[in-house]
Amino acid sequence: MSKLKGRWSISEMELWDKDYIDLVEPGYIKFEDYNVGEFVFGTINGFIDYRLTKEGDAEKAEFSWSGFSEDESLCGRGWAEVTGENTIHGMLYIHQGDESWFKGERQSDLDVDLDTYDPNIAPDPETWLALSEAEQIDLIQAYHEDEGVELEDEAMLIHAGLHATVESQAAAGLEPVQETLDRLMREGLDRHDAIHAIAAIISDDLFNIATGKQRSHDPKHYRKRLKKLSARKWLQGRY
Numbered sequence: 001m002s003k004l005k006g007r008w009s010i011s012e013m014e015l016w017d018k019d020y021i022d023l024v025e026p027g028y029i030k031f032e033d034y035n036v037g038e039f040v041f042g043t044i045n046g047f048i049d050y051r052l053t054k055e056g057d058a059e060k061a062e063f064s065w066s067g068f069s070e071d072e073s074l075c076g077r078g079w080a081e082v083t084g085e086n087t088i089h090g091m092l093y094i095h096q097g098d099e100s101w102f103k104g105e106r107q108s109d110l111d112v113d114l115d116t117y118d119p120n121i122a123p124d125p126e127t128w129l130a131l132s133e134a135e136q137i138d139l140i141q142a143y144h145e146d147e148g149v150e151l152e153d154e155a156m157l158i159h160a161g162l163h164a165t166v167e168s169q170a171a172a173g174l175e176p177v178q179e180t181l182d183r184l185m186r187e188g189l190d191r192h193d194a195i196h197a198i199a200a201i202i203s204d205d206l207f208n209i210a211t212g213k214q215r216s217h218d219p220k221h222y223r224k225r226l227k228k229l230s231a232r233k234w235l236q237g238r239y
Contacts, residue, residue, distance in 0.1 A: 002052055003082045004031050004061050007130060008104035010041050013092075015100040019219055025168035026129055029080065029090075029104060031061055038132055039092075043217075044069045045133060046076075061090075070210065080104075117143045119163065119192040125171035136164040162199035180226045187231035197234040201225050204239075 010027035012018070020042045021027035027041035029048075037048035046067035053060050060081040067074050076097070080090030086106040093099045107130060117123065117139035128136070140160040144151075151159060169177040177198065184194035205222065208214045229239055 002031070002061075003059060004052070004080060004088065005033070006030065007107045008080075008088055009107055010039070010102055010104050012103040013041065013100050014102070015098055016042060022172065022174070023217055023219075024165050025133065026172045028107070029102070030132070031080075037061075037063070038134070039065070040133055042069075044074065046074070070206070119143065119167075119195055120190055122191070123167065123171065125173075128167060128171045133161075133164060133168075136167065137161055140164055140167075158203075159199075162202055163195060165202055166195045166198045176223060176226050180229060184229070184231050184234070189231045189234065193234070194231075197229060197231075197239060198226065200234075200239050201229065 007028055007030040010021050010029060013021060023042045025040060027039075029037065029039035031037040031048070031050060035050050037050055039046045039048065044067060046065040048063045048065045050061040050063035053062060058081060060079055062077075062079045064077050065075060074094055074097075076092065076094045078090060078092040080088050080102075083089050088104045088106075089101060090104075091099065091101050117136075119140075131139075137157070137160040140163045141156055144156065144160070149156075166177065166181075170181055180198060181191065181194045184197060185191055189197065201222065205214075205217060209216060225239075233239055
């Protein structure tokens with residue numbers, strides 16, 4: 001079995017700091033069976049088609065990728081190789097755009113299969129973060145469909161994506177997301193509604209970026225809005 005196969009958390013990149021790498025969810029790159037994989041960092045989500053090459057004992061994955069950043073389609077190429085027992089490094093190239101080296105650390109091997117998702121029950125953080133974003137969204141969509149929530153396909157995908165973002169931020173210990181969830185529940189919201197309240201702020205942020213009202217995500221402003229959020233304001237439609 002290839003030493004590269006598995007999921008690696010992205011610990012460092014040349015062009016982007018850790019705050020951006022973990023902006024939406026903790027950044028990662030993974031290589032799976034059948035020469036496919038995926039990476040996520042910042043607002044970029046890429047789907048990998050890789051091939052393994054060997055030079056002596058050194059093994060390298062060379063790959064092409066396609067994906068998106070918010071509403072922009074992206075593609076490119078890259079490579080990765082193992083540098084230690086639990087570390088990798090590589091290069092990522094965006095077609096007609098930026099290029100950056102990256103470093104990663106192997107995530108622990110887990111049985112990460114989840115049969116169901118219930119927003120009113122916090123998932124195990126390590127298990128949740130070991131899932132791909134696509135797997136998280138599938139679980140969230142299945143829950144809403146089972147509950148009879150009727151949304152157009154695109155609206156459901158957006159809703160589930162925001163759900164997944166809040167869950168991943170809470171699981172990763174991003175301040176003050178978990179504290180905000182706990183406080184909103186103490187104020188009377190159930191966990192599901194508390195997730196919706198935080199997701200509304202993220203959605204508002206993304207809308208402002210898309211319409212040019214703000215240039216990029218501002219972590220300090222996000223934290224400030226979360227600290228001001230209350231159950232009373234949410235129930236009044238103010239956040």
